[in-house]
Amino acid sequence: MRLRRFLSIVPKTVQLWALVIGGCMLLIGLVMGYKTADQGAMLQTMSVYGSGALVFGIVTAIWVLCLGFVFADARRRDMRPILWVLVAALFPHLLGFLLYFVLRQPIAAACTKCGLTVPNHLRFCSWCGASLVPPDSASGPRTANPLQGASQ
Numbered sequence: 001m002r003l004r005r006f007l008s009i010v011p012k013t014v015q016l017w018a019l020v021i022g023g024c025m026l027l028i029g030l031v032m033g034y035k036t037a038d039q040g041a042m043l044q045t046m047s048v049y050g051s052g053a054l055v056f057g058i059v060t061a062i063w064v065l066c067l068g069f070v071f072a073d074a075r076r077r078d079m080r081p082i083l084w085v086l087v088a089a090l091f092p093h094l095l096g097f098l099l100y101f102v103l104r105q106p107i108a109a110a111c112t113k114c115g116l117t118v119p120n121h122l123r124f125c126s127w128c129g130a131s132l133v134p135p136d137s138a139s140g141p142r143t144a145n146p147l148q149g150a151s152q
């Protein structure tokens with residue numbers, strides 16, 4: 001399930017915030033409907049405002065979840081999470097999200113010695129200095145395609 005994988009990355013606090021913000025918007029819509037309604041058409045006005053607020057609340061909640069996803073995903077890819085959340089939030093028409101998915105780095109690997117996350121392109125851990133290249137591939141020329149190298 002892709003949704004479950006998506007939600008497993010989004011931090012729990014962000015999920016809670018999305019729920020709270022969405023719920024608040026629905027409540028505000030219902031209250032606004034209640035305040036503006038005439039005596040006769042109370043239920044209709046409230047349901048119109050309520051359903052509008054529900055849609056708006058759901059969209060906002062999804063948006064908050066996506067920002068949470070960008071934050072957690074950027075962190076495990078050793079990119080700047082705050083910066084990317086701002087980019088995703090501030091660029092109009094979801095352009096920030098698009099930019100993030102185009103520019104994002106591969107998932108950072110954990111150092112086998114100290115366990116801290118290290119960008120994939122490094123050959124040595126920047127925390128403890130341990131070699132991140134497996135011993136067999138460290139020696140000898142590296143072939144771009146391992147299958148091609150084996151067939152020769």
Ligand SMILES: [Zn+2]
Pocket residue numbers: 111112113114115116125126127128129130
């Ligand atoms: Zn290390």
